[in-house]
Amino acid sequence: MMNNNFEHIPQEQFRFVQMDERLHDKKLETKSRSFLQDALLRFSKNKSSVIAAWILLFLVLFSLISPLVSPYTLNDRDKLFVNFPSYVPEVAKLGWGIMDGSTVHGSQNENSVNFWKGIALETGLDPVISVENTYTTLVKYRGKMVERYTYDLKVNRYFEKGAVYWTLNYQQFEDLQKWQNETGIQVVLPWVEYSSIHDIRDNANLWYECDDKGAAILDKSGNFVPVYSSRKEIEGAPYDSLRIAGDDGSYIYSFSVSGAVRVRVCYYNFYQYLNGREPSYIFGTTSRGQDLFSAIGIGARFSLIFAVIVSAINLSIGAVYGAIQGYYGGMVDMILDRISDILSGVPMVVVVTLFQLHLAQKAGVLGSFLFAFVLTGWIGMAALTRKQFYRFKSQEFVMAARTLGASDARLMFKHIFPNAIGTIITSIALVIPGVIRSETTLTYLGIVNLESYVGATVGTLLSDGNAAVTTAPHTLLWPSLFLGLLMISFNLFGNGLRDAFNPSTRGAED
Amino acid sequence: MFKYAIQRTLYMFMVLLIITCMCFVLIRMLPPETLPPGDPHTAVVLARREAQGYNKPYMVQFGIFLKDIFTKFDWGISDKLFFGQNVVKIFTERLPASMIVNFYSIIASIPIGIGLGIFAALKKNTWIDYMISTLTMVVISVPSFVYAFVIQYVFSYKLQLLPFLMKSGTDWFSWDMFVSILAPIMSLSFGVIAGFTRTTRAELTEVLTSEFMLLARTKGLTKAQATIRHAMRNCFVVVVPAIFGEFIGILGGSLIIERIFAIPGVGGLTLNAINARDYPIFMLTTVFYTAIGLAGGLVVDISYGFIDPRIRMGSKK
Numbered sequence: 169m170m171n172n173n174f175e176h177i178p179q180e181q182f183r184f185v186q187m188d189e190r191l192h193d194k195k196l197e198t199k200s201r202s203f204l205q206d207a208l209l210r211f212s213k214n215k216s217s218v219i220a221a222w223i224l225l226f227l228v229l230f231s232l233i234s235p236l237v238s239p240y241t242l243n244d245r246d247k248l249f250v251n252f253p254s255y256v257p258e259v260a261k262l263g264w265g266i267m268d269g270s271t272v273h274g275s276q277n278e279n280s281v282n283f284w285k286g287i288a289l290e291t292g293l294d295p296v297i298s299v300e301n302t303y304t305t306l307v308k309y310r311g312k313m314v315e316r317y318t319y320d321l322k323v324n325r326y327f328e329k330g331a332v333y334w335t336l337n338y339q340q341f342e343d344l345q346k347w348q349n350e351t352g353i354q355v356v357l358p359w360v361e362y363s364s365i366h367d368i369r370d371n372a373n374l375w376y377e378c379d380d381k382g383a384a385i386l387d388k389s390g391n392f393v394p395v396y397s398s399r400k401e402i403e404g405a406p407y408d409s410l411r412i413a414g415d416d417g418s419y420i421y422s423f424s425v426s427g428a429v430r431v432r433v434c435y436y437n438f439y440q441y442l443n444g445r446e447p448s449y450i451f452g453t454t455s456r457g458q459d460l461f462s463a464i465g466i467g468a469r470f471s472l473i474f475a476v477i478v479s480a481i482n483l484s485i486g487a488v489y490g491a492i493q494g495y496y497g498g499m500v501d502m503i504l505d506r507i508s509d510i511l512s513g514v515p516m517v518v519v520v521t522l523f524q525l526h527l528a529q530k531a532g533v534l535g536s537f538l539f540a541f542v543l544t545g546w547i548g549m550a551a552l553t554r555k556q557f558y559r560f561k562s563q564e565f566v567m568a569a570r571t572l573g574a575s576d577a578r579l580m581f582k583h584i585f586p587n588a589i590g591t592i593i594t595s596i597a598l599v600i601p602g603v604i605r606s607e608t609t610l611t612y613l614g615i616v617n618l619e620s621y622v623g624a625t626v627g628t629l630l631s632d633g634n635a636a637v638t639t640a641p642h643t644l645l646w647p648s649l650f651l652g653l654l655m656i657s658f659n660l661f662g663n664g665l666r667d668a669f670n671p672s673t674r675g676a677e678d
Numbered sequence: 679m680f681k682y683a684i685q686r687t688l689y690m691f692m693v694l695l696i697i698t699c700m701c702f703v704l705i706r707m708l709p710p711e712t713l714p715p716g717d718p719h720t721a722v723v724l725a726r727r728e729a730q731g732y733n734k735p736y737m738v739q740f741g742i743f744l745k746d747i748f749t750k751f752d753w754g755i756s757d758k759l760f761f762g763q764n765v766v767k768i769f770t771e772r773l774p775a776s777m778i779v780n781f782y783s784i785i786a787s788i789p790i791g792i793g794l795g796i797f798a799a800l801k802k803n804t805w806i807d808y809m810i811s812t813l814t815m816v817v818i819s820v821p822s823f824v825y826a827f828v829i830q831y832v833f834s835y836k837l838q839l840l841p842f843l844m845k846s847g848t849d850w851f852s853w854d855m856f857v858s859i860l861a862p863i864m865s866l867s868f869g870v871i872a873g874f875t876r877t878t879r880a881e882l883t884e885v886l887t888s889e890f891m892l893l894a895r896t897k898g899l900t901k902a903q904a905t906i907r908h909a910m911r912n913c914f915v916v917v918v919p920a921i922f923g924e925f926i927g928i929l930g931g932s933l934i935i936e937r938i939f940a941i942p943g944v945g946g947l948t949l950n951a952i953n954a955r956d957y958p959i960f961m962l963t964t965v966f967y968t969a970i971g972l973a974g975g976l977v978v979d980i981s982y983g984f985i986d987p988r989i990r991m992g993s994k995k
Contacts, residue, residue, distance in 0.1 A: 216812055513697050515967040517933065521952050521960070522704050605821050609934055612823065613949060634827060634938060638835050644827050652820045659819040 210668040217664020220657040234465030242623040246457035251640035252325050254452040269326045275318045279383040287330035291434040295327035329435045330373040337428045345409040354410050357432040358419035364395040372432050404429030452642045455632040463624040470622045475603040478541045479596050486549025491580045494557025512547045534621045556588030590669040597662030601655050683980050690976045701964050703736045754958035765958045776943030783863045787870035795878025817872040823934045826865035843940040862939040882913040919981040926974040
């Protein structure tokens with residue numbers, strides 16, 4: 169007869185199957201892979217995202233390094249080299265046609281060609297790099313058909329500036345002469361009386377016989393006729409330094425004005441005297457005469473740091489808010505949802521403006537700008553967290569933890585939240601470009617003026633550049649290119665990251 | 679369905695009212711413009727402020743504000759930008775310019791965007807699909823003003839095909855006007871096209887792999903028939919509400935594009951009002967933009983309900 173009584177089995181009837189050996193699972197033969205490694209592997213398979221990540225790294229490094237590498241700070245504002253194209257003397261000398269500070273001046277007549285020739289002769293710096301095109305037209309002149317030529321000329325804008333009038337005090341004038349003697353660079357040019365150039369006062373580049381429009385009148389052999397002044401009585405201060413070729417020592421190099429001297433200086437060389445180096449602007453100059461290269465770097469650095477801070481704050485607020493919404497559900501969820509509905513309904517422009525009007529005096533422009541981004545920025549993150557919480561909160565491991573007596577806060581942040589963290593972290597990579605985009609838009613529109621805090625923002629650079637789109641396209645090109653690349657690479661990178669961390673949602677857009 | 683639509687609409691108005699109230703109080707809290715003493719207008723402005731209840735509690739002021747709107751549709755009088763003019767009149771003058779540019783850009787974008795999306799979905803996992811998807815991603819990432827700069831430089835400056843700025847005047851449908859707004863239309867369209875392409879492609883690829891498509895093929899339909907009759911219909915459940923949502927957005931105009939091309943639209947008015955601290959205009963544009971944003975969401979929600987009965991009845995997602 170079978171013993172079916174399993175209720176009270178006496179203890180001594182039990183015995184161990186074995187005691188000698190520790191039992192464990194068979195050891196895996198392959199190397200195990202962590203979640204992170206797995207994600208990285210998936211990420212590296214996505215080629216466009218990998219490329220985007222490298223570009224992104226490059227752009228971030230650029231924004232960090234360019235202000236350090238550039239010899240200029242944002243306070244170096246040149247008054248005359250404004251909106252000038254890219255120029256690096258070392259590269260320009262190679263004649264590759266890049267970074268030579270050139271602009272093409274279309275359909276120029278003989279007079280302008282002579283004007284530039286005059287600059288080249290006097291300063292020794294030839295502005296004309298090359299003749300792009302020559303056009304021949306037949307014009308009727310005094311009853312005869314005459315050939316007239318017009319040219320498209322590639323001109324170096326830095327050299328084109330030529331001579332300018334400058335007022336120096338006596339001490340400065342002496343220092344300048346001393347510097348000239350040391351370096352052998354001719355800065356001061358002989359004075360030309362206004363009366364000998366038809367009283368043209370705004371053009372310092374006329375040193376020759378010209379008509380009342382400033383067009384050169386050449387002598388029979390086609391040479392310029394100098395009209396330098398040698399009247400000692402109007403000389404501003406004694407001059408004992410370099411003299412230009414063809415000067416027999418009688419030319420005067422300054423003009424007396426009350427308490428100071430007025431001189432004609434070759435601006436390119438004068439710039440070297442003032443700054444101790446030749447002008448060298450990799451991206452050219454901005455409309456304020458700053459170095460565009462470092463200005464973009466500084467603007468971009470601000471954008472990136474600002475976006476990261478905003479995203480971090482929004483992440484924290486949104487995570488807590490969404491966790492409470494998702495965990496408690498029901499009435500709490502509904503009320504909190506209504507609040508975020510209302511906040512998300514207010515347009516961004518309005519929020520930023522109101523914060524600027526109310527808070528700018530107390531919290532500063534930058535502070536109120538940050539607040540404005542935080543006010544509505546967290547809502548997306550909260551919705552995301554809420555969704556994840558709804559997904560996980562009714563699963564068994566949560567129930568198990570609750571049965572063991574875990575508190576609500578512990579359940580929320582120790583048990584459920586880690587499951588949602590992958591989604592949340594990857595969504596940051598997609599939130600940051602959004603913040604940069606709005607920040608750029610708002611500074612572009614001038615709703616927020618961060619100039620005094622940051623110096624330069626990509627938005628203001630774009631706005632200045634747009635004003636000069638025809639004359640200085642480079643001021644628009646580089647900031648736009650930077651912003652465009654940054655946006656594209658951030659989004660591609662973010663997408664790749666999201667697909668890598670959440671393989672189940674690949675391709676879904678949410 | 680009808681009940682759902684009514685519910686959603688009422689809810690939207692509630693939210694709008696609360697936001698309006700908040701913004702109203704925040705704007706009224708700012709110190710009003712000091713008036714030049716001795717100016718003949720000062721007395722008029724002071725009397726008007728008295729009538730608007732400037733010295734009363736904010737909620738009373740809000741009551742007066744609402745009463746004026748509901749009884750006379752009076753949103754106040756501009757006190758800086760267009761001194762003494764009715765805000766609503768100024769505003770409605772600006773509306774057509776914004777609308778026309780956005781309208782054209784969406785009309786142009788819908789066929790291109792959906793066409794590209796369908797093409798990419800049908801050629802799924804070929805190089806064409808990869809190219810379209812990547813391009814879409816790239817185009818969507820770049821802000822619309824970057825396109826505006828490129829278009830302005832290439833078409834207006836280098837090729838001299840298009841004018842730099844929008845032509846002035848109110849002949850909205852003349853050929854000259856159309857040419858002058860081509861540049862802003864193009865700059866706005868890039869993003870919209872990419873958006874439609876992405877939505878259509880994502881939705882159609884999902885529908886194409888579903889079982890009813892297999893059934894349709896098994897019962898003898900050709901691929902084209904099955905795609906047009908079954909896949910497209912289901913795909914439009916998502917695409918059509920997106921189109922409706924975009925259409926609401928055309929009223930708003932784009933702040934930045936209007937600024938670049940000097941379009942005399944709502945966006946420009948808002949910016950000027952902000953810069954000049956013209957609060958009555960700012961209040962109106964605030965309500966306007968809020969209403970547009972909310973209405974966009976509402977239209978999407980309700981049209982989902984109309985097109986797809988499964989989503990109806992206010993069911994929780």
